[in-house]
Amino acid sequence: MPELPEVETVMRGMMQAILGKKITSCVLNVPALRVPFGSGFIPGVTGSHIAGMQRRGKYIISALDNGRSLIWHLGMSGRVRIFVPGDSYMPIKHDHAVFHFSNGVVLAYNDPRRFGFIRLEPSSAIETTAPFNKMGPEPLIDDFDGPALWRQLQRRKNLAVKVALLDQGIVAGVGNIYACESLYSAGINPQRLSGTIKPAEAQKLAAAIKVVLEDAIAAGGSTLRDYAQTDGSAGYFQHNFKVYDHQGEPCPRCVQGSQKGDIQRIVQAGRSTFFCPKCQK
DNA sequence: AAGGGCACCTGCGAGC
C-alpha cells in the first residue's frame, strides 16, 4: 500500500493525536506481524510517553521517553485507525495491536496481509542498523536535486531506472505508483538503464518526484483498496494518476498533441509498470 | 556482488 505520501499522512495523523501522550496500555491480538512483537514489547511501551514522531522513507519512528523507539511499517495493507474520546473504538478484523493513551485516544493497527510490523528498538541504534543505515536520501529535502539523483543512479547503472527508483537505498519512500507517475511526468522510459540517464534527465526526474510526492501528500495520499487516513477518510490522489492502472487508455500528454499513444502495462522485477511508449523516451 | 525469482499473507474482482 503505502508509499511516502501515505506514510507521511498517517504519521501526521498520529502526531496530532498522540505526541506527548502517555501509553497507558497496549493489547496485542497476534504474537507476530512480519516481525514478532516479542515478550518485551508490552512492558517496554506501557507507561512511556511519545516524545517525538517522524517519518523516514516508508517508516514511521515514534521516539519514546524511555530511550526506545517504536518503528512502524505499514507493509502493503497496514492501516492506523485513531479514535478520539467520544468516538468509541470498535474492533474490526485484523486489528492486531491496540494502544490506549492517557488523553483517551485509542490507536488500532490493522493489517490484513500482515506484511507490516511494529518494532521496539533502542533509539540510539536506529541510525546504524538496517534498514536506516542503507537508506537513500529523502526526496523532499533541498539536498535531493538532479546531481544527487544522478549520482545515486550511477550506483545501479545496469538496472532499469524504474526498478532503481524502487530500491530504498537509491531514494527513500518511492514505491510502485509514484515511480511510474514520476517517470511519466519527466518523460523518461522506465526501461532505460540507470547508467544511460543524462544529468539533465536526472534533474527533470528529481523535480518530477518532488512535485508528484508533494501533490500526493496534499491530497492525503492515494486510496486504492486498504489505505485510509487515520480518521478513516480516503486519500484522493488516485484521481490524479496519469498512467498507474490506466493501461489501454490514451496517454493524456499525447492526446494533447498530434501523436497517439496508449498507456501500456509491462512487468519489471515482478511489478507492474505503466507508461506511454510514445512520449517516454 | 548484483540482479532475478519467490515467499510472506489476505482479499477482491474478473471470468467461466
Place this chain on the structure above:
DNA sequence: TGCTCGCAGGTGCCCT
C-alpha cells in the same frame, strides 16, 4: 451463485 485465477501502495532471502 460459486469456483479458480491473477493481481495488489513492500521487503528480504536465497539462488545464480
